[in-house]
Amino acid sequence: MIRVLVIDDHGLVRQGIRQFLADTPDIIVGADASNAADGLARARREQWGAVLLDLTLPDSHGLDVLKELRREQPDVPILVLSMHPEDQFALRAIRAGASGYLTKNSAPEELVTAIRAVVSGRHYLSPWLAERLAREATGHPFNAAHEQLSDREYQVLMRIASGKTTKQIASEMNISPKTVSTYRTRLSEKMNLTTDAELTAYVFRNRLLE
Structure with a gap:
């Protein structure tokens, strides 16, 4: 059993x-x-x-x-x-x-x-x-920008696209607002996107959130 x-x-x-x-x-x-x-x-x-x-x-x-x-x-x-x-x-x-x-x-x-x-x-x-x-x-992965992110960076990205504030994200992930900002900076650099609007547009364009 x-x-x-x-x-x-x-x-x-x-x-x-x-x-x-x-x-x-x-x-x-x-x-x-x-x-x-x-x-x-x-x-x-x-x-x-x-x-x-x-x-x-x-x-x-x-x-x-x-x-x-x-x-x-x-x-x-x-x-x-x-x-x-x-x-x-x-x-x-x-x-x-x-x-x-x-x-x-x-x-x-x-x-x-x-x-x-x-x-x-x-x-x-x-x-x-x-x-x-x-x-x-085989060394030929799909190269979507979000697939370069760490799990934590990806979680922050999803919450940004959901309209969450830095304080809300910190509370939900049990981390400090400063750490959220660090993840935010890293994911922006990796994805070459600067504003929350650009990040949100990317998420919905790629259907990462419905």
């Missing part, structure tokens, strides 16, 4: 996953958590067959949780289940150690297939994501 830990801040999502997997003979939700702190604590207390991880959590970004889980439990497969389209975070999630990436509009049956795949030691990748990774491996 595959025991799964679900880390997602939406109660309806956690309940839906639990109910659907209850009808699957070889997979069961052993526990769930609504935030990063609780999720990490539960992950440390027990052995898990797999972790289902959302990227949007109230107390930490899912990529940071993913990296922490990977450091502490390198053998546990982590499947990201996110509301964000693949072209926003999938590559970053795989680079950070995820075994697969699914969007929340995927069919429930695909979730079962993905869990079984990652538990068996394989990655679960869409054709789009597999192509991106293959191009990276």
Whole structure:
């Protein structure tokens, strides 16, 4: 039996996953958590067959949780289940150690297939994501400006495009306003874009936010 830990801040999502997997003979939700702190604590207390991880959590970004889980439990497969389209975070999630990436509009049956795949030691990748990774491996990556950014710089970019102030971004990311400004300067230099308006236009032009 595959025991799964679900880390997602939406109660309806956690309940839906639990109910659907209850009808699957070889997979069961052993526990769930609504935030990063609780999720990490539960992950440390027990052995898990797999972790289902959302990227949007109230107390930490899912990529940071993913990296922490990977450091502490390198053998546990982590499947990201996110509301964000693949072209926003999938590559970053795989680079950070995820075994697969699914969007929340995927069919429930695909979730079962993905869990079984990652538990068996394989990655679960869409054709789009597999192509991106293959191009990276052969030294021919796609050279979109935002793909040069670190995970933290990318998170700041997304929040700028969402209209957040420096103070709001600092609060959400649990960093100082000065650090936010540093990330802001770095990402502007890497992308060769100066103003918030230019950064926001880039994000929406490339459909990084809907």
